[in-house]
Amino acid sequence: MKKRRFSLESNADGFNTGSRNWLLHARYVRGEHSLCLDLADELQKQYDNKHRYAHYIKGSVLADAGRLQEALERYHSCIRLHPQDPEPLKQVAKCLSRQHRFQLSLEAYLEADKLSKHPDPDIYCALAECSWNLGELENGVEWARSAVQAGGGERAGALLAKLLLACDDVQGALVAYDQALTTHACGADTLAAAGALRLRAGDPRRAFQLLGAALAQQPTQHAAALALAAMMLQHKDLDAALSRLKAALTAHPTCVAAHANLGMALLAKKKYIAALTCLQRASWAAPLSARAAHDLGVALLVCKRPASAFCRLATAAALQPFQPDTVLLIGIALERLEDSRADAAFSRALALATDDPLIRLNVAGRHARAGRLAEALQEAEATAELLQKEEKPDAQLTSSLVSLLELLSEAGQSREPGRAPPAIPDAEVDLPAVEAVKEDQFEADEV
Incomplete structure (x- = not known):
């Protein structure tokens, strides 16, 4: 009887009657690694270090523990015993x-x-x-x-x-x-990735469905929460965006994008101290992130701290020298500091994006404030032409352009005889915004 039992266990690889491979597997999957290693050593002694499954399980335990080189040695022992597996x-x-x-x-x-x-x-x-x-x-x-x-x-x-x-x-x-x-x-990760790609491809409805499904499956999926928050910020739904961003930060407290977006949302709600705190956290967490430095510079400009804003924006421009929006903001900060280098910054921004109506309008405003009315009128007309080419011109830009042309006309700057007036595109003009611009007399804060 004893001889028959030995003959059954002598098959070191099988799961025949009398084999203890099942016990090795059960202890491994239950996480009883110390007992698993003891049993593996016992089987190796019993079978003269030729128990292949014991080598395999011991390698798996060592790999789970991060002892990869020792695990490799065990797996190589398995390969030497059975090269075709x-x-x-x-x-x-x-x-x-x-x-x-x-x-x-x-x-x-x-x-x-x-x-x-x-x-x-x-x-x-x-x-x-x-x-x-x-x-x-x-x-x-x-x-x-x-x-x-x-x-x-x-x-x-x-x-x-x-x-x-x-x-x-x-x-x-x-x-x-x-x-x-x-x-x-x-799973939630795949749904979030697919939703983010749909949003990038210009299909917000399908993106919203996928991102919502990802969050329903895993409420702590921070990538989906970030993408949904970005969509809500685009639609000016600040409260919903704030709740999504807070959920993303709960799941991933060190997420730079969540801190930055939360700061911009708080800035839009005019909660300046909280916004600056969030944006500074993002900048500290990612000191080499041009976007984080840019957003913090925007917030500092809004809070009327142009010197600090210039430092942050200069950092962003050093990391991304060809970003026209950052260079434009540097020009605005320098103008508020009454620095003579402001004109060079505006010119650089215009050279980087000649077809951007926002930049051209700000350059026109800079010329007007500096008393260069002819150059201001030229840039305003170029802005009108760019807005005319757009299918849906921005209403705020259009209203600001109308106000600028009115101020230039009042200042005595008119077009050359025989020259056609600039074609102002039809858009919903925000009259309160126009009045605010008139009262500000084109302070350096159009952006």
């Missing part, structure tokens, strides 16, 4: 990927694919991820397509969309996301 080779490739040795990981996955008897979507997804990390995006797309065809599910579809988006194929990425959402029950 792809599973240990897949784990070797996974450990190499966690060590950021992506080229070796790619080669290991390719070898595992050769040993696999059937198409393995996990291998194809891993190969696509390795190609992504190595910068081989086209190869990554092909591996991701193979993973989708092999039944890789949500992971394969989301990975394919991510790689296509990295290749600037927005339409292909949208199709990949739609296919994944139609075929599989996707």
